[in-house]
Amino acid sequence: MGALKARFEALELNGRMLGMLAALAVIWIVFDIVSGGAFLTPRNLWNLSVQTASISVMACGMVLIIVTRSIDLSVGSLLGFVAMIVGVAQAQWLPAIWGFEHPLTWIVAVLIAVSLGAFIGAVQGAIIAYLAVPSFVVTLAGLLVWRGAAWWTTSGQTIAPMDSRFKPIGGGIEGALGDSASWVIAILAIALIVLFRFLTRRRHKAFGFAVRPAWAEAALIGLLAASVIAATLIVNAYPLPPGIARRMIEAAGGTWPEGGVFISHGFAVPVLIAAVVGVAVTFLAKRTRFGRYIFAIGGNPEAAKLSGINTKRTLMGVFALMGGLAGIAACISTARLNAATNSAGTLDELYVIASAVIGGASLAGGSGTIVGAMLGALVMQSLQSGMVLTGVDAPLQNIVVGLVLVVAVWVDTIYRGRAK
Incomplete structure (x- = not known):
């Protein structure tokens, strides 16, 4: 028994990650039993992976936000606003220049989404970093502003359809x-x-x-x-x-x-997009100076500042990155629906934050992993998908998600207490 334990310890597997994988396995098995075997089918798991993609992309950025002891409550509304701009660009602005179904339409639409998202994120980050307004307040205002701006852009109308070359980004048969x-x-x-x-x-x-x-x-x-x-x-x-x-x-x-x-x-294409984003952000966090600055700020902001790190510029950069990832998620969401709707991104901020926290990002700052956040996104989406499959009402789904978030924070508190 001791030899077996020693061999297991030699693998140096992350205990929290193993616990999350075990929880995911339990969730899948329970929902499969309750749904009569409908959950663990290739069809449902394929759809689950596609549904998880946009949340996973944004969770990668939210981890870094939380690591810096900040929060971004605006990501869902930002996704909705950028999605609406992307829809209008493909249905009205770009066709007026070169007509419908132009080969460049989808490329320009994606560039608009990422650039606009990054710009808005940078503006919010500048207010937080240089004007010293708490991130909770700034992004809470952003939650209201960008949701209203999404409606104002088209007066509440749904914009459809999207360019045929853009649709594969959302999955489906084309993707x-x-x-x-x-x-x-x-x-x-x-x-x-x-x-x-x-x-x-x-x-x-x-x-x-x-x-x-x-x-x-x-x-x-x-x-x-x-x-x-x-x-x-x-x-x-x-x-x-x-x-x-x-x-x-x-x-x-x-x-x-x-x-x-x-x-x-x-x-599916959106799953591969999420995987590429995960690898890229992991490299950014672990192998670049910018990533080391982020974790230094989260560990001790004063010490990071005294060591010569431009904490304000780094913080603004983190929020710009979060905005750019929200732009990518907006493309995935819009392409998946083949339409830009005012409901896009509603409550996504809850799922993104919950994914990051479940994945091990501490609200006290200084710790978190991209892989953990993406697994957390899969856990959250599995809960939602399973509840939909078993006929659970939407209000009860929100209750469950809220309780899961509280439990995740509680577990993090216990874990950090034992680590001291």
């Missing part, structure tokens, strides 16, 4: 990559995992840090690779509807066989 492309992505992901673990191990050895035993490193890589393979098998097990598959075969000049053809959905 499904298929089985072959999914396996290529899986192989590349596994190769990157191996490369990353190798470089990390070599760097630790170069600086004289302790490293895992070789067998533990290999086991960790095996676990991560198995996760990628399992995810690929699941998304490839979800077939396209027969009618759509038939049209695809016939459009390619083929003949629809009597027994039909199984064509996989594969990975």
Whole structure:
């Protein structure tokens, strides 16, 4: 028993992360039983991954906001406002310049979304950093201002449809990559995992840090690779509807066989976008000076300032990053609905903050991980999806989410108390 415990400890797995994975497994199993086996199906899990994408993207930024001992309550409303601007740009502004279905329309729309979101985030961050207005107050005002601005932009009208090249960003049939492309992505992901673990191990050895035993490193890589393979098998097990598959075969000049053809959905584009954002923000947080400044400010703002860090500029940069990620999330949300609606992003701020806190970001500042936040987003979306699947009313869903957030903060308080 002692030898087994020693081997487990040699893996150096994060206890909180394991606890979150265990909680996620319990949630999935319970909802699958209650729903009569409908939850753990390839179809529901594929849809769950797509639904989680926009929240995961924003949760990556919210972790860094919380690390600096700040908060951003405006992300849901900001998403709604940017989504409306993106919709108007595709339906009115850009077609007036070069007509509908222009190859550049979706690119310009995405650039508008990210730039506008980052600009608004920078403005809010400047007010917080340079005018010393608490982030709670500034972003609470932003929650009201940007929700009102979204309505004012179109007088409450829904804008649709979006450019056909823009729609894959939201998933759906257009944003499904298929089985072959999914396996290529899986192989590349596994190769990157191996490369990353190798470089990390070599760097630790170069600086004289302790490293895992070789067998533990290999086991960790095996676990991560198995996760990628399992995810690929699941998304490839979800077939396209027969009618759509038939049209695809016939459009390619083929003949629809009597027994039909199984064509996989594969990975969804928004899921890959979320994964890329997660990797990029993780690199930013762990491997750049800007990221180190963020954690230094969260650990001790006065010490960070005295050490020469421009805390005001860094804080403004964090909020600008959060705004840019909200712009990406706005593109995902708008493309998924194929419309810009005034309800877009409603209550998303609750889910984003809850995702970050559940993922280990401490409201006291100084600690948090991007991977944890993305897993937290999956936990939150699993709860919502499971409750919808089992017929739980919307008010009760909000109650459950609120209680989960309180429990997450309580657990964080206990964890931090034991760590002292």
